[in-house]
Amino acid sequence: MLTPLSSLSRLKGVGEKRAALFRQKGFRTVEDLLLYLPRKYERRGDLRPLAEASEEAEVLVEVVKRRWWRGKRYFILEAEIRDDSGRGKAVWFNQRRLLRTIFPGKKYYMRGRVKREGESPVLYSPEVKGEVPGGILPIYERIYGIGSGVIRRLILQALEQTEISENLPGVLVDKYSFPSRRKSLEFLHSPPEGASLEELNSGFTPYHRRLIYEEAFFYQLKVRWLQEKGKRPKGRKYRMEPSGLSRAISLFSFQFTESQVRALEEIVEDLASPYPMRRLLHGEVGSGKTAVAVASAALVAMSGYQVAFMAPTEILAFQHFSRLEEKLSSLGLSPVLLVSGMKTSHRREALEKISSGEAKIVFGTHALLYGQVNFRKLAYAIVDEQHRFGVAQRARLYSKGEEPDVLLLSATPIPRTLALVLYSELSLSTLRQLPRPRRVKTRLLKMKEFSRLVPLLKDLMGRGGQGFAIFPVIEKGNLDVVDAERGFERLREYFPEFKLALLHGRMKMEERREVMERFERGEVHLLVSTTVVEVGIDIEKANFMVVFNAERFGLAQLHQLRGRIGRGRDEGYFFLLSPSPSRRLKFLQEHQDGFEVAEYDLRVRGPGNFAGREQWGIPRFRLLHPFLHEDVLRQAGRDAGEFFSSHREEVSNIIKEEITLG
Secondary structure, rough: OOOOOOOOHHHHOOOHHHHHHHHOOOOHHHHHHHHOOOEEEEOOOOOHHHHHHEEEEEEEEEEEEEEEEEEEOOEEEEEEEOOEEEEEEEEOOHHHHHOOOOOOOOOOEEEEEEEEEEEEEEEEEEEEEEEOHHHHOEEEOOOOOOHHHHHHHHHHHHHHHHHHOOOHHHHHHOOOHHHHOHHHHHHOOOOOHHHHHHHHHOOOOHHHHHHHHHHHHHHHHHHHHHHHHOOOOOOOOOOOOOOHHHHHOOOOOOOOOOHHHHHHHHHHHHHHHHOOOEEEEEOOOOOOOHHHHHHHHHHHHHHHEEEEEEOOHHHHHHHHHHHHHHHHHOOOOOOEEEOOOOOOOHHHHHHHHHHHHHOOOOEHHHHOOOOOOOOOOOEEEEOHHHHHOHHHHEEEHOOOOOOOOEEEOOOOOOOOHHHHOOOOOOOEEEOOOOOOOEEEEEEEEEEHHHHHHHHHHHHHOOOOEEEEEEEOOOOOOOOOOHHHHHHHHHHHHHHHOOEEEEEEEOHHHHHHHHHHHHHOOOOOOEEEHHHHHOOOOOOOEEEEEEEOOHHHHHHHHHHHHHOOOOOOOOOOEEEEEOOOOOOHHHHHHHHOOOHHHHHHHHHOOOOOOOOOOOOOOOOOOOOOOOOOOOOHHHHHHHHHHHHHHHHHHHHHHHHHHHHOOO
């Protein structure tokens, strides 16, 4: 028998290649797969006459004749089909195996997308069976190259072979009359024929509610553990003279806003407390979170302790380091950079400075917490873009050093009431003012209208402006989108007189650093990139951005991208290109306030885990929707508090196990 924590590779049909595809999506264990619920359910066996088939239809037809040929890119199989109502066609691409299945003179059930060629219906790549299926079929979102049918077969195999025991306390199962965990998973992955299709697709069955509550309960239980962890005395004091605060603020050429000053005062008060700081600093794009964080880091470093400043990307870590190295050194603070792509000699030198205590402020990615990184006197950890830093990772961080003070920075504005629920172990500081006013015009266009922008973009670059062209993927793969590599070649044809550069996450660190340095020096007019530039990149001359296939991004993510431009004196232009502009994108065009955008995005798009695991500004959840299920979060919080009080040792073991797995 398997356990929920067994590797996915233990399942028949999950070889090395398929396991790698699952890992790209964050699926490593059997439990990860079992909690991947269908995106929708469909009832099968609702047949229609072929002559009336439209959109998505099920038909029972006879194959009259078939033919096949090899095109330039595809193997094509075409069958002439009929029933009592008329005739039509079915067409499949790259499905040679059907030659052994489909024969003239036999009847088949077919289900698929229907288009019309004159009066005749054509089914494109329909599902084919020898008999009419019945019941309810769960449909799963594809995982890269893994289709819904394969996912369904693997999940049913996992259900059959996995020992699924109850994980909620019995008193809570009884209190809410929850179905068992196994029954909930079996029902949602293999619903009985009589189940309500409407309830299943709404996500409001008792089985959905049980799994949603389960996720909320264990999240809140971990939060209670973190609260307790923050109550232990840290046993150190910092020198917090007013002159030191003034020197720290003087690192920046601009004047702090009132909200920045207030946030820094709150942080300083926490740092002076005998207990470790646990604070979340969140705010609008460009509101100066980094400046506040660096000023507080300088104060701690001036007291002789070490600070770890963790950025979400190597590019951003390098930008922070290169811009602050000289200024921090002028205060007698020795900063170092430590990222995975460094040369071996540079990495060895950085590790030595960190372990000896010579390096006072260390800029890097979250890798600072892992491997052979040994701090001598780590007292303060700053985590940028904290939503990539879950509860287990926060627990690991709290265990580093001797009860380090921790400041989390939120790259996306979160509605305050939601933040108070999600981060109840943290104190909260909010920045809404911008140090420098920004003027950015947002325009929404269809993809085919890009040529209309070309004269304007040439004019902006001709007058010294710089810009970004953002694509959703590096290379096309199976998605129907424009990718960065092909987009780069096409844009060079549009703008032959300007300098273009390509930047993405698969490039070596030295290559990425060299591209960013050229862009900062103004040697590159147009930077073609993926979302590696989403957070923190600050180029004053950057005054336009074009986002291709904008429908592929969340609104909060697009708002982050919009924050990369218009940071200088010139007006900024933000262009969203999409095949068919949606209501979501129109909302972004009409709204500039990041808090409004984030709230709308969460309400409409959800946390992102029904169709994928990426989402912006809040913790990653599988099933929980922070807005729709806020009442569940609150109730689970109360239940978790009561359980924690009477089962501390058991809770501690749960957290330690998750830290180990993470």
